[in-house]
């Protein structure tokens with residue numbers, strides 16, 4: 106370790122996960138979703154690894170993310186999925202990015218980009234967020250057909266998004282199937298007017314859950330990074346986590362019984378013990394909510410995070426017999442020997458989802474890519 110904390114990114118894992126998802130997608134193409142800096146893993150390196158594993162297209166949320174990938178030398182089909190405003194339409198055109206549109210106004214803004222701008226018509230089949238509602242689809246389709254006839258746009262995709270693909274049980278278990286039915290019907294209606302458009306609705310969970318949802322393209326993010334879209338153990342699907350978050354023991358001291366450690370005296374020693382300070386904190390994305398809940402790996406074993414997580418440090422209880430010393434590696438996410446802590450476990454400790462855990466790893470933590 107040459108610094109406080111490091112996110113090690115295993116690009117071979119990303120490549121293998123992409124290959125697994127491409128297989129699961131059957132004849133559909135894999136679109137690798139690398140928004141939010143590749144869910145915190147580094148967008149350009151993971152994009153390259155995903156393409157090497159069999160992804161055929163890339164997707165991001167923002168124009169700036171598309172520009173970054175183009176700047177890093179990534180060519181090929183690249184979709185900006187999020188909403189665009191003002192000058193972003195022209196920037197998307199300059200970046201040769203495909204865009205998603207769901208209103209005639211958005212379509213006109215895309216068309217202003219000039220010749221045959223590639224657009225995906227986005228339909229709301231139940232997410233209730235972006236996308237044209239069923240009653241608004243005819244007007245969108247008419248505007249798209251007009252612009253396509255005028256040669257200003259080319260409709261290359263018909264897309265929608267699942268709200269509950271990760272919920273295999275409970276009251277929402279059937280909703281993914283309902284959305285799929287609605288989308289298939291809508292796409293079948295639009296197909297004759299836009300024969301070159303690829304239909305896509307599946308995210309990672311849907312891709313792993315139902316081959317029938319793959320259609321022409323699957324858009325996978327979380328599983329690409331080796332995280333389980335269902336929040337359980339990624340190994341159950343053959344996925345390999347790509348990110349490890351590591352730090353080191355910066356200081357050790359013996360704390361006597363009834364002494365406290367950290368802000369607010371939230372932890373008090375029930376017995377004399379050795380407490381290590383690890384230089385990673387909530388400013389690095391290791392959430393404050395983890396204090397008193399999480400465990401980390403040191404010396405190949407699990408030890409508890411005690412007291413409050415500070416901005417720059419956490420404290421862990423090595424135990425009275427804990428032999429670890431200054432400089433020893435501490436794994437906050439990842440494996441050490443036989444022991445491991447997954448992003449899913451960290452998510453459960455802090456009351457969130459694995460997506461937020463990897464995205465939260467901040468810019469103060471360097472990424473080291475290998476493989």
Ligand SMILES: *Cc1c(COP(=O)(O)O)cnc(C)c1O
Pocket residue numbers: 138140186266307308309310324325326327328334
């Ligand atoms: C982020 C995103 C995805 C990827 O979802 P995962 O659950 O990470 O696979 C797919 N489609 C859209 C529209 C998204 O915003």
